[in-house]
Amino acid sequence: MFKNMSYKNQRKIIIIAFSLIPVILLFTFAYLPVINMFKYSFTNWNGYSPEYKWVGLKNYRTIFTDPKYFTVFKVSLYYFVATFVQMGLALYFATILSFKVRAGNFFKGIIFFPSLLNGVAIGFIFLFFFKPDGTLDTVLQYIGLGSLTQGWLLNPNLINISLAGASLWRYMGFNFIIFLGAISSVGKDVYEASDIDGANKWHQFCHIILPSIKRILQLNLILGISGAISAFDIPYIMTGGSNGSNTFVIQTIDVAFKYNKLGLASAMAVVLLFIVIVVTVIQRLLVKEGE
């Protein structure tokens, strides 16, 4: 049957047959829930009842009029700052390890390792790390900085820095591996040519590496910043959002499952989605202007 079809038609059938299953999966598990989320955001659904009422824009009005829903974005600033530190460190290590270094692969492994760990495990590791007389305090005492030990999570001025530090550790490896991949795609001949021209490593970094990984750098920044806005797993597992470490996503979960306001929580999720889109667009525009 297929033998008699034209090549064009055969190709069409093959393409459809191959993409059907992934598209169905994508639609059922990604787009359908999002569409439903938009729908629920206009209702007062409680999350389990078969009935709900349409309440129009009431949920959105609640979010934008009650300051308690937006003040938590202050916490995101800590993760925002940490994102830049994270990028800087990842870029630094990626650059160094892209040159010939003794035991280079070993260090690459060590830096990438946290990305392979489960977020819950990392949360518990860092709970022990920050405990009074835990790992961090012990190390500080050992190197004679015992006077610096304190309640790393207890101190409300430190807690977000501690948590942002933990999430930096968790996510840096991922940025690092992407940078490393991008850097290693630069041809050896370019370095050789610059060596002949008398460039040192710093010149090479500024004029060869940076320009050739610019796109990847932007991508990582976008991922990092949207990650900072929607910071969730580390603070949720370690503190549950208490002691001033609450983030917008934790709050959304609380509203949905502690207070059975799934409609309001959906509206919060929609708002977050738009904030991330807006921030990404702004970032794109700023970068474009610089070009």
Add this chain to the structure above:
Amino acid sequence: MKSRKMLLAIMSSLLVIAMVGCSTSNGGNKVSTDPGTATTTGGKDLKGDITVLTQKTDIVDTVFKDYAAKFNEKYPNIKVSFQALSDYEGQIKVRMNSNDYGDVLLLPTSIPLADTPQFFEPLGDFDEMKKQYNGLEERTVDGKVYGIATTINFNGIVYNKQVFEDAGIKEAPRTPEQFLTALKMVKDKGNAIPLYTNYAAGWPLTQWEADLTTVAGNVDYVNVTQPTSDDIFVKGQPHYELYKILFDAAQQGLIEKDPLTTDWESSKADLANGKIATMVLGSWALGQIQSMTTTPDNIGYMPFPTNAEKVIMPLADDYTIGISAKSSNKEAARAWVDWFINDSTYPVTEGGGMSPVVGAELPAALKQFEGTDIEFQFQTAAKAGQEGLVDKIDKDSEIGLWQPDFKKRIIEAAIGNKKETYDDIMNDLNEAWNKSRAAVASE
């Protein structure tokens, strides 16, 4: 060309299989059709497969299997299978959106009373059943009962008697002042943490709310007085007095050193071994803690401190057990429910509380209070038309009476992490309560 044809054939057959897989529904319950088993004796008439959902992941493959075996001696034709959900409350709510949430299950506490009949089968008339069981009020809608308590908890404070004795405390404190003094004496002795809050785990803080009746000194307060009152968080009101104890203890350094890194599992062992003096927990915790020490007699239970005239130790249902409205083997499911409450030992052993059956004897931990002025009472149920009202106001206002959030806030303020006073927090809650009470009333 031939290989391409083969490929297409495989592809399309795969697709067909995938689609068939989607549309097959296997909802039908298989009823045994063996003709030889039908006899006339009562228990043997009932047959069918039932699925029992439970939150007890730790004993589902051991104790529950034994229960099923004993159950089958009486009802040989009912096949019981179990499913344990590790996050019961969270998972069951999602499953209840479908038609498949087992035949016998625990009624999730987060489902409001008024919504119960949508999901569950009535078990009988309240007036009839109350002669047989205690604590039915919790899940009674329009005179019909939808759930029976799997066990009945009493609420108060678990404490280590040895630690109290070593610190020179002669008798269990009765008032908040005496309680705080006792905690201070424990602290001065220096061997134990006077009051462990379990701040990090969060949920143990919700146990405080169960003692509201003791502080109020009145069984009507929680469900009758509260939903019709404004200003329930002002000075002199039970909520204010209840959490003032938490605030004062935290402020005076009578709680753990770093609340943010507490650990629930080790706290039980620490209380059992005298490193912690007191924890505010329901009676269900008593058995767990006693099992961790060689001297279980050292672990005592006392009522929550109160200034009220009489000391009431409130009794409250643990999870209630009921039958799914979507079950296709309701009679078999009913047989399991009756057997589980009356004939299994669950309510007093694994449940760790009192049996809901009327006339059942007091558990050992409470025998010491027989003959004292301490009373054991259920809270009065809400008046008709006001069922679930407290919960509704609570959810709308996002106060979270049964959530750890504001308790954590109180501790944070008390240890100086937040620049707000106890009265600031109470005022906030009070405002939220008054506003939502008006909003819910106008609905």
